[in-house]
Amino acid sequence: MSGIQSIKGMVALVTGGASGLGRGVVDRLIREGAKxxxxxxxxxxxxxxxxxxxxxxxxxxxxxxxxKKALDACKEKFGRLDAVVNCAGVGIARRTYDFRKNLAHSMDEFQLVIEINLVGSFNVSRLAAGLIGANEPVNGLRGVIINTASVAAFDGQIGQIAYSASKGGIVSMTLPMARDFAPHGIRVMTIAPGLFDxxxxxxLPEPARKALAATVPCPARLGHVDEYAHLVQSIIENPMLNGEVIRLDGALRMQP
Ligand SMILES: NC(=O)c1ccc[n+]([C@@H]2O[C@H](COP(=O)([O-])OP(=O)(O)OC[C@H]3O[C@@H](n4cnc5c(N)ncnc54)[C@H](O)[C@@H]3O)[C@@H](O)[C@H]2O)c1
Known part of the structure; x- marks a missing residue:
């Protein structure tokens, strides 16, 4: 099997690859034999x-x-691109209007979160599609794009207005992007993580981390980055996964 549906020999681009979930993906793909x-x-x-x-x-x-330069460097060093995993993201905590300070949510902060989380994911996906689309298809498939939303796309909490809007946009992009790319054999999936370590x-201070972990029904703990990376691997390997959002959250439903 070529790198398009198997980790062995594949080439991936992971955004946010220096830290957290993205770093976990980089490490797992390398461990599993990515080229x-x-x-x-x-x-x-x-x-x-x-x-x-x-x-x-x-x-x-x-x-x-x-x-574009990163994609050129990828092509030059590895000769191809099979998968993009968009993990780069930021969050802020601000209410739509702070009634104690009589202060509306800053437009700049709202736009910055949308710009990085939503527009950034779109930017990387649209540009990377050209390189993935140049692959010879294997069983009709050329590669896959995996975006990272959040459970905040569905149950956003107080103060998560900008973050939830950005992640909701990523959720809503999933199906139309999968449909856009379908004739070219590129799948698009989104993972909506709950709480990951x-x-x-x-x-956060340890008591706050413990309190957060206890809100996850089962398993009652924070997720490990390798559990996120494991789902990325499963999506790459399973060709029927397309145009869908998967919650990875231990049955967590965030409270207001
Ligand atoms: N950790 C969680 O519990 C959790 C839950 C739900 C969703 N997520 C999402 O998962 C993704 C990864 O989060 P994480 O917890 O690993 O965070 P993290 O802060 O450890 O990693 C995010 C990385 O993205 C990079 N980044 C930020 N802006 C960037 C930009 N403009 N261009 C390139 N890189 C940029 C940062 O430098 C950082 O290395 C984010 O999109 C986050 O919203 C995380």
Whole structure:
């Protein structure tokens, strides 16, 4: 089986690949025999990759030219691209209107979150499709794009207005993008994670982390990054998964 439906020999580009879920994906794909993985991130400080098959690239998902350069570098070093995993993302906590301070949500902050999470995922997907589309099809398939939403797309909490809107956009892009690419053999899937143990949550004090973990029904803990990466692997390997959003959350339903 070629890299299009198997990790062995495949080439992937992972955004947000320096940290958290993205880093977990980079590590798992390499461990499972990928030929090459481009780890695209705007901040590679402290991210050491000991494998020569990882190509770290410093770029922002929002910048067309930087993403194009990353794709060119991928083609030059590895000769192809089979999968994109969009993990780059940011979050903020702001209410739509803060009645204690008489202050409306900043437009700049709202737009920044939409720009990175939603527009950034779209930007990378649309540009990467050209390179994936150049693959010779295997059983009619050329590759796959996997986006990362969040359960906040469905049960957004107080203060998650910008984050939820950005993730809801990613959910809504899934089917039309899968339909756009269907004639060209490129699948599109979205994962909506619940609570995962990444640097994002590591910044919280231990009691807060414990309280969050206890809100997950079963298993009652934070998810491990490799459990997210495992689902990425399953999506790459299973050709019938397309145009759908999978919650990966231990039955968590976030409270207001
Ligand atoms: N950790 C969780 O519990 C959780 C839950 C649901 C969804 N998610 C989503 O998963 C994704 C990964 O989150 P994480 O927890 O691993 O966070 P993280 O902060 O550990 O990693 C995110 C990475 O994205 C990079 N990044 C941010 N903006 C970028 C840009 N413009 N261009 C390129 N890279 C950029 C950061 O530098 C960082 O390395 C995010 O989209 C997040 O919203 C995380």
């Amino acid at each position: 090459g993985v481009v780890a695209l991130d705007r901040n590679h400080e402290g991210s050491k990759y000991n494998d020569p098959n990882v190509l770290p690239i410093t770029a922002s998902v929002t910048e067309e030219e930087e993403v 990444t640097p994002l949550l590591a910044a």
